[in-house]
Amino acid sequence: MKIIPLGGLGEIGKNMMVVEYNDQILVIDAGIAFPSEINTTPGFGVADTKYLSDKKDMIQAVLITHGHEDHIGGLPYFLNQFQVPVYSTPLTKNFIDFKLGGKNRHNLFRVNFYESYKLGEFEFQFFPVCHSIPDSAGILIKTEVASLVHTGDFKFDDKPTIGDPINTKYLSSLSSKKNLILCSDSTYAEKPGYTDSESVLNANLEVIIKNAQGRVLIATFSSLLSRVQQVINISSKLNRKVVVVGRSMIRNLNFALDAGYVLDPKSTVISLKESTNLNDDEIVLITTGAQGEVNSAMGLISTMRHNDVQIQRGDTVVISSSPIPGNEVRYSHMINNIFRQGGDVVYQNISLVHVHGHGSRNDLQRMINLVNPKYFIPIHGETRHLVAHAKLAENSGVAAQNIFLIEDGCTVEIKEEKASLGTKVPSGTTYLKD
Ligand SMILES: [Zn+2]
Numbered sequence: 001m002k003i004i005p006l007g008g009l010g011e012i013g014k015n016m017m018v019v020e021y022n023d024q025i026l027v028i029d030a031g032i033a034f035p036s037e038i039n040t041t042p043g044f045g046v047a048d049t050k051y052l053s054d055k056k057d058m059i060q061a062v063l064i065t066h067g068h069e070d071h072i073g074g075l076p077y078f079l080n081q082f083q084v085p086v087y088s089t090p091l092t093k094n095f096i097d098f099k100l101g102g103k104n105r106h107n108l109f110r111v112n113f114y115e116s117y118k119l120g121e122f123e124f125q126f127f128p129v130c131h132s133i134p135d136s137a138g139i140l141i142k143t144e145v146a147s148l149v150h151t152g153d154f155k156f157d158d159k160p161t162i163g164d165p166i167n168t169k170y171l172s173s174l175s176s177k178k179n180l181i182l183c184s185d186s187t188y189a190e191k192p193g194y195t196d197s198e199s200v201l202n203a204n205l206e207v208i209i210k211n212a213q214g215r216v217l218i219a220t221f222s223s224l225l226s227r228v229q230q231v232i233n234i235s236s237k238l239n240r241k242v243v244v245v246g247r248s249m250i251r252n253l254n255f256a257l258d259a260g261y262v263l264d265p266k267s268t269v270i271s272l273k274e275s276t277n278l279n280d281d282e283i284v285l286i287t288t289g290a291q292g293e294v295n296s297a298m299g300l301i302s303t304m305r306h307n308d309v310q311i312q313r314g315d316t317v318v319i320s321s322s323p324i325p326g327n328e329v330r331y332s333h334m335i336n337n338i339f340r341q342g343g344d345v346v347y348q349n350i351s352l353v354h355v356h357g358h359g360s361r362n363d364l365q366r367m368i369n370l371v372n373p374k375y376f377i378p379i380h381g382e383t384r385h386l387v388a389h390a391k392l393a394e395n396s397g398v399a400a401q402n403i404f405l406i407e408d409g410c411t412v413e414i415k416e417e418k419a420s421l422g423t424k425v426p427s428g429t430t431y432l433k434d
């Protein structure tokens with residue numbers, strides 16, 4: 001069995017991994033690269049798939065871990081080249097359906113957690129993980145020679161706002177599998193401790209909304225639906241209505257409400273138009289643009305360019321995010337601009353109003369201990385994150401010669417008795433126009 005990452009190792013983004021056995025292939029994720037300061041090529045980047053170009057008939061399917069752009073953003077391009085079925089959890093399928101534009105020429109399959117699916121020589125199962133978008137999954141792939149656990153992006157959250165905690169019994173039950181390989185998310189491998197649970201924000205957000213004299217505006221990520229659920233619950237309790245501003249968030253929320261991932265039993269969510277009859281202290285606006293993106297809802301509001309929403313004196317504005325590396329300057333400008341217009345801004349340096357979606361060192365160690373793999377490959381991260389994670393695995397008892405610190409295009413070959421590095425394959429970034 002061969003494991004060949006084509007994206008996401010040695011960089012953050014454009015995740016893609018090839019799993020190959022007996023001339024058959026499964027691909028995990030097909031993401032896009034985030035723009036960066038080093039890489040200023042226009043358009044967006046996807047993993048170079050030259051390696052697969054003469055192996056079209058070998059590809060059985062693409063398995064998608066979750067609905068973030070760095071995991072699904074490259075699918076339209078990938079499926080144009082390779083007409084293969086796509087497997088994902090139900091909410092992730094909704095995001096993919098939307099992305100592909102409703103053209104039904106693709107085979108999209110909805111999986112159930114823990115159910116076994118057989119394709120050729122592979123058997124695979126999706127299992128739930130906690131992350132910053134609902135319905136996120138890790139994937140177990142089994143072949144005759146070895147089994148692979150791919151965590152996707154994850155953290156442990158023992159009190160998640162949406163969904164269940166990670167099933168630790170299930171993870172530890174995998175440890176008996178033959179030649180078990182763990183590929184685990186390294187994004188926060190430098191960060192000590194555990195990542196906080198989503199639920200630690202409840203008390204803080206409630207105090208902020210309760211004490212606000214006027215409107216409350218909360219900016220966050222459009223796919224961070226657990227945060228939206230928290231805001232709905234707290235607002236409902238405090239007799240405020242919630243208005244969602246920003247197209248992508250309205251769309252995502254509708255997917256999640258329809259599929260029952262987000263609940264609004266008291267019809268707390270109303271339209272912007274309906275809110276015009278309410279007093280300021282009866283309104284919470286939740287918006288996109290928590291990174292200060294120029295044309296996002298909060299980006300427009302903070303620079304007085306939004307058609308319907310203006311900051312007014314008495315507004316409390318919560319920035320429920322932390323800046324993604326590269327966005328710090330824009331993020332800071334946004335906060336300054338809102339203060340200037342008379343809003344009172346609450347953000348991460350002032351109060352705990354955001355928690356991350358990736359596991360910190362203790363979470364990562366917990367994953368390694370539970371799965372107890374024979375082989376370990378740190379994935380999803382820049383080189384320094386992968387190195388930190390590899391060291392952590394060694395300290396957690398994985399044999400040093402069984403840890404593969406690799407980057408895109410490397411091959412790890414697993415045989416009955418041992419695993420070793422194989423040949424390098426073409427890899428890199430293909431740039432597409434928007
Ligand atoms: Zn993610």
Ligand SMILES: [Zn+2]
Nearest residue numbers: 068070071153
């Ligand atoms: Zn990711």
